[in-house]
Amino acid sequence: MPSRIPDITAVSGAPADSRRLEKARGRPLIVQLGKRLRGPFDRVIASSSLVPNDPVLDVRDFPWTAELRANWQAIRDEAVAVALQGGVAPSLATISPDHRAIAEVNMWKSFFLWGYGYPIEENLAQCPATAALVEKIPGLNSAFFSILEPGTHIPAHRGVTKGLITCHLGLIVPHDGDVRMRVDERIVRWAEGETLVFDDTYDHEVWNDTSGTRVVLLIQFERPLRQPGKWFADLFLNVARRSAFVQEARENILSWNAALKAMDV
Helix, strand or coil: CCCCCCCHHHHCCCCHHHHHHHHHCCHHHHHHHHHHHHHHHHHHHHHCECCCCCCEECHHHCCCHHHHHHCHHHHHHHHHHHHCCCCCCCEHHHHCHHHCCCCCCCCEEEEEEEECCEECHHHHHHCHHHHHHHCCCCCEEEEEEEEECCCCEEEEECCCCCCEEEEEEEEECCCCCEEEEEECCEEECCCCCCEEEECCCCCEEEEEECCCCEEEEEEEEECCECCCHHHHHHHHHHHHHCCHHHHHHHHHHHHHHHHHHHHHC
16 A cells, blocks of 8 residues: 555656646636626526525435435445545545645545546446445436545535535544534534535535544535526536546546556556
8 A cells, every 4th residue: 555645747748837737728718607607507507406406405305315325334334445545545636726725735635436427447446335326326427535634624615506416425424523514504514324415506614623534425416407407507517527627637536546556566
């Protein structure tokens, strides 16, 4: 098992500075366009939603969450065996530079199974039980083990589109302090083996005020919609999946895995 954090730039053929410059091209236009369209798109999506638009949603509206709860221990065991080993799960800020404003390095870590519709085959192969369960989720967009180190605070932020809903399955929840999330004006807490479903376009933030590590399986899935909201949500997601933001994160995951392999040789 690797004993240090790998340098993902070491496994790429291009110098890091030139890759960053190339990926930065066109980003301001995409950002400006996305910010302009997000509000109108979200309003249409909200008016077309087949489930409530509340900040925190009733898990009974999503029957597939029952299978996650029924198999949570198998999922937890795979997270412990694969994602919680030293140096294996990278900082989210390393994988997604656009999260650096809210994800302090080595405090919020992630082990991706799916990201914006793209499977991470190598990681899925290491977690067969979890892989089989998440692949059944209608409209699956992303799935990863989300790992919060002791003392982590994720400041207030919001998701990019109302076309996605977030589900957390509690896997490891410390009890020697308070670990919580504020979604809009509501405070919620995780429990091992329980699911929490919420709309991350509401302002939300997270605290781990314990001496332990909090681990959840984080799922993002497509909001059940009627037309015309479904058309707008699909358009936004298709553009996002092809954006530099998502493609860079996908490349960084693959580079991280390659660096880990090289260190094991």
